[in-house]
Amino acid sequence: PTINGRAMIVAPILHNIISGWDKQTKEKSSTSLYTSGLDGINFLSPIFLTAAPANLVIYGLLPAQERQAFDFMFWIYASSIVGLVMFFLYFILTAVYFRSFQTVKIEKKDVINELEKLGSLKWAEWVGLGGIILMAIGIATSSMHKVSIPLVTLAVLCTVLVMGVLSREQFIQRIDWSFLVMLASLIGVLGTMSVLGIDQSLIKEFSWLGDYMRNDFQMFVLMLTGMILLVRIFIPLNSAIFIFAAALLPMATGAGVSAWVIGFIILMMCGTAFFGYQSPYILYFQSLLK
DSSP states (O other), X not given: OOHHHHHHHHHHHHHHHHHTSOHHHHHHHHHHHHHHHHHHHHTTGGGSGGGOHHHHHHHHHSXXXXXXXXXXXXXXXXXXXXXXXXXXXXXXXXXXXXXXXXXXXXXXXXXXXXXXXXXXXXXXXXXXXXXXXXXXXXXXXXXXXXXXXXXXHHHHHHHHHHXXXXXXXXXXXXXXXXHHHHHHHHHHHHHHHHHHTHHHHHHHHTHHHHHHHHHOHHHHHHHHHHHHHHHTTTSOHHHHHHHHHXXXXXXXXXXXXXXXXXXXXXXXXXXXXXXXXXXXXXXXXHHHHO
């Protein structure tokens, strides 16, 4: 569920594809492929619950009733209209912006040679693939079988460990522990703020914004969008999401507005970047592909 993790998967594939092209094809199509790779790992992240750490932070901050309602499938359902609009507009804009289309000639024997180098799937890889499929099915159907998602993922992890597919060293090195600590800390900080009454102070300070949220939601969305785009020039991505979520999610409940809607708007707008430094994913993807 990390965009950087997807970047690590996609970047070598793109590098191998482009390295096999002739000079003319590289000049005309490599930028288009680079852009599609970058947008492919990041563009639709708010649409899927498990697509980014920030989504899980927002999910953890939702009131208990909404958290129970917005499981993996319902999150997709609720964000589907936005996702479809973005999806089709993206293809239209890409067709307009990248007008040069190149036909790449690939010899069948070259593909066969590459497949022979890879060899057949090993036993450990089959087990890993089966674990991923089981976890995806378990998450997608959690509302039907009523087993909590953490228990589903823990069961898959234990199975992989017991079967020796994941060694102790890999368990320590390959899991993004810093992200897990950050996620737990952010959710814990919000709970602490609630106990200390800091969230009520924030609601009082932003009460004027709550009036717009309650009485003129369209204007509220425009104002929130403008504030986020301005703030994101100076404040990092995760910090901006945390600040706006801490201030506005408690306010939404009092205003009779779904906290998920506010959280989703925050995720959508905070993911916008005018400059490379605003997005750690852009910088990381650039460094991977040089």
